[in-house]
Amino acid sequence: MASIGADDIRNYYVGTKFQFTYYFRSRRFIGLLIFSILITILILFLDLHYDYSALKAENSAAFLYNYLSNGIIAYFAILAAFFGGDMISMDLGTSTAFYTLVQPIKRSVLYLGRYTAAFLSTLAFVSIIYIGAIAGSLYLYRTVSALILPSFGFALLYMLALISFATLFSAIFKTPSIGLVVSILFLILVYPAIQGIISALAGINPWMFVTYAGEMIYLVFSKNYVVYSVTHTQFAYLYTFNPTGDEAILIMIGYIIVFSLVSMIVFTKKEIKG
Amino acid sequence: MNMASIELINVSKEFGKFRALDNVSFKYEGNGAIGYLGPNGAGKTTTLKILTNLLRPTSGKATINGINVNRNPVEAFKRMGSVIESPSPFPYFTVEDSLMFVAELRRMDREDARDRIEYYAKALALPDLNKRIGDLSKGQRQRVVIASALLPDPEVLLLDEPTSGLDPFEMKIIRDMIIKMKKDKLILMSSHLLSEVAEVCDEVIFINHGKILARDNVANISREFRAKAVIVEFLDPVDEKLISAIKSMGLDIEKNNGNSVIIRYDGSNDQRAEILKKLINVGNVIRYDSVGSELEEAYISILKNGSQ
Numbered sequence: 001m002a003s004i005g006a007d008d009i010r011n012y013y014v015g016t017k018f019q020f021t022y023y024f025r026s027r028r029f030i031g032l033l034i035f036s037i038l039i040t041i042l043i044l045f046l047d048l049h050y051d052y053s054a055l056k057a058e059n060s061a062a063f064l065y066n067y068l069s070n071g072i073i074a075y076f077a078i079l080a081a082f083f084g085g086d087m088i089s090m091d092l093g094t095s096t097a098f099y100t101l102v103q104p105i106k107r108s109v110l111y112l113g114r115y116t117a118a119f120l121s122t123l124a125f126v127s128i129i130y131i132g133a134i135a136g137s138l139y140l141y142r143t144v145s146a147l148i149l150p151s152f153g154f155a156l157l158y159m160l161a162l163i164s165f166a167t168l169f170s171a172i173f174k175t176p177s178i179g180l181v182v183s184i185l186f187l188i189l190v191y192p193a194i195q196g197i198i199s200a201l202a203g204i205n206p207w208m209f210v211t212y213a214g215e216m217i218y219l220v221f222s223k224n225y226v227v228y229s230v231t232h233t234q235f236a237y238l239y240t241f242n243p244t245g246d247e248a249i250l251i252m253i254g255y256i257i258v259f260s261l262v263s264m265i266v267f268t269k270k271e272i273k274g
Numbered sequence: 275m276n277m278a279s280i281e282l283i284n285v286s287k288e289f290g291k292f293r294a295l296d297n298v299s300f301k302y303e304g305n306g307a308i309g310y311l312g313p314n315g316a317g318k319t320t321t322l323k324i325l326t327n328l329l330r331p332t333s334g335k336a337t338i339n340g341i342n343v344n345r346n347p348v349e350a351f352k353r354m355g356s357v358i359e360s361p362s363p364f365p366y367f368t369v370e371d372s373l374m375f376v377a378e379l380r381r382m383d384r385e386d387a388r389d390r391i392e393y394y395a396k397a398l399a400l401p402d403l404n405k406r407i408g409d410l411s412k413g414q415r416q417r418v419v420i421a422s423a424l425l426p427d428p429e430v431l432l433l434d435e436p437t438s439g440l441d442p443f444e445m446k447i448i449r450d451m452i453i454k455m456k457k458d459k460l461i462l463m464s465s466h467l468l469s470e471v472a473e474v475c476d477e478v479i480f481i482n483h484g485k486i487l488a489r490d491n492v493a494n495i496s497r498e499f500r501a502k503a504v505i506v507e508f509l510d511p512v513d514e515k516l517i518s519a520i521k522s523m524g525l526d527i528e529k530n531n532g533n534s535v536i537i538r539y540d541g542s543n544d545q546r547a548e549i550l551k552k553l554i555n556v557g558n559v560i561r562y563d564s565v566g567s568e569l570e571e572a573y574i575s576i577l578k579n580g581s582q
Contacts, residue, residue, distance in 0.1 A: 007348075010381075011379060014375070014378045014379055018367075018371070018375045018378075021366075021367070021371065022364045022366050022367065025366040025367075026366050090364075094362065095359060095360055095361055095362045096361070096362055096363065096364060097328065097361075098328070098356075098357075098358045098359050098360070098361035098362075099361040099362060099363045099372075099419060099422070101326075101327075101328060102326045102327075102328070102351060102356045102358065102361075103351060103375075103376060103379045103380075104348045104349075104351040104352045104379055104380065105348065105379050106348055271328065271329045271330060272323065272328040272329065273289070273329065
């Protein structure tokens with residue numbers, strides 16, 4: 001294993017800075033920024049008009065549970081795909097490789113710099129969503145549940161795991177847009193669908209799905225949620241699985257390590273043939 | 275400081291069953307420009323990609339200043355600049371960002387980097403430094419990339435068809451820069467343009483089907499492969515009478531068109547002088563010139579022999 005030197009730390013900083021600049025100026029960043037702000041404002045607007053708020057609940061924690069469980073988790077997946085889905089193919093699939101990969105920086109360090117830049121970019125959008133949640137809670141209840149902090153922590157860990165997962169597709173597919181689209185499809189359609197089938201019908205704990213661990217972002221607001229239950233219906237047994245905090249952390253860290261390592265190895269070893 | 279060097283030791287590269295490079299070896303040290311010549315698919319870009327670790331050799335070793343590029347690319351890259359194929363910095367970067375990215379990775383002092391960027395902005399006629407890469411023409415982008423390769427003042431430069439896709443004005447800028455740079459750098463440059471190689475390079479390597487066919491300095495090649503045809507232009511149109519007169523002197527007319535004829539000969543200066551002496555007796559010669567360059571003759575001859 002190659003050692004990490006002062007050069008690598010400095011290059012990591014340079015790589016992160018320039019990649020973040022790249023993301024910051026890209027159309028996708030500006031587009032998603034406008035979209036995030038509009039969505040947040042729309043939700044806040046509905047909250048201001050009490051009767052229209054579908055999120056209104058008995059207290060701040062219950063409101064935040066509703067706010068973060070209504071599609072916002074899926075939006076996190078889109079964010080991760082947009083910033084991780086072409087992280088590697090942006091070099092390997094374009095002539096950018098002839099510019100970046102001939103500079104005196106280890107590819108693994110370049111990967112880590114990009115990964116950090118992708119995370120910082122998504123952090124901006126996640127923060128906007130949480131600012132909206134705090135503002136809504138303050139307006140409706142004059143207080144914000146302290147559980148928003150662990151929820152935010154889970155959200156950040158979830159983003160790291162999702163970006164790691166998306167980078168795998170950017171390593172597999174040469175065309176940047178394909179990696180991006182496949183990441184979104186997996187995280188929004190394929191994963192939730194398979195997770196639903198194997199957990200609800202087959203009764204298997206879906207610990208292998210990062211989307212399952214991501215549920216902890218809103219479950220944290222519920223003090224007594226059921227971790228496992230079986231319901232006997234007329235036709236079949238229906239199983240319910242919810243992650244515990246520890247379980248969610250383990251799954252997310254597992255995703256970060258496994259998928260980042262695989263992506264990094266592919267990026268380091270890949271030859272530029274085209 | 276070590277002397278600049280580029281060395282390939284028995285390098286082979288296979289893509290499945292296709293052997294792109296076959297036991298290629300060469301070594302150059304010091305300064306100067308080496309032209310790397312061969313037709314499309316000969317193995318030129320594969321060689322340069324191995325020297326920049328974009329590809330790894332199936333066997334053999336590639337070194338820059340004695341450093342194995344494929345084992346220690348970062349150390350090798352610190353000593354070299356390269357323009358392989360048509361690189362493109364990130365489209366949302368400005369010209370200045372693209373150059374500063376390189377400067378920061380190369381540990382250049384910020385002020386020094388800015389001075390050098392300004393120098394190359396003038397020398398290579400770069401577009402406005404605040405313009406985005408995505409808004410540049412191919413030629414402008416290529417000049418930015420060449421500037422990024424030169425910016426850290428590397429000891430070794432690898433250039434893969436550096437003037438490809440450029441207009442004549444841009445080509446001249448790049449050629450002049452290479453001529454200037456070769457005084458204290460070692461430059462390996464692939465090109466399709468034989469006149470360009472003849473103008474800027476001191477040495478040439480001929481490659482085809484992944485094998486080195488010949489290599490020598492340009493002066494030796496010129497001596498060995500003199501042009502073997504002259505074009506003669508007469509004041510009046512070339513008619514049957516004139517053609518008969520030329521043929522009767524034992525000269526070999528390759529073709530004639532309008533006022534001119536092309537005559538083949540053995541390439542020696544004696545026969546060239548003799549032909550001129552004879553021609554001025556049969557017509558009013560207003561132009562007498564070689565057809566093709568020595569390098570072109572060498573290129574055609576070496577490649578033809580190599581494929582037999």
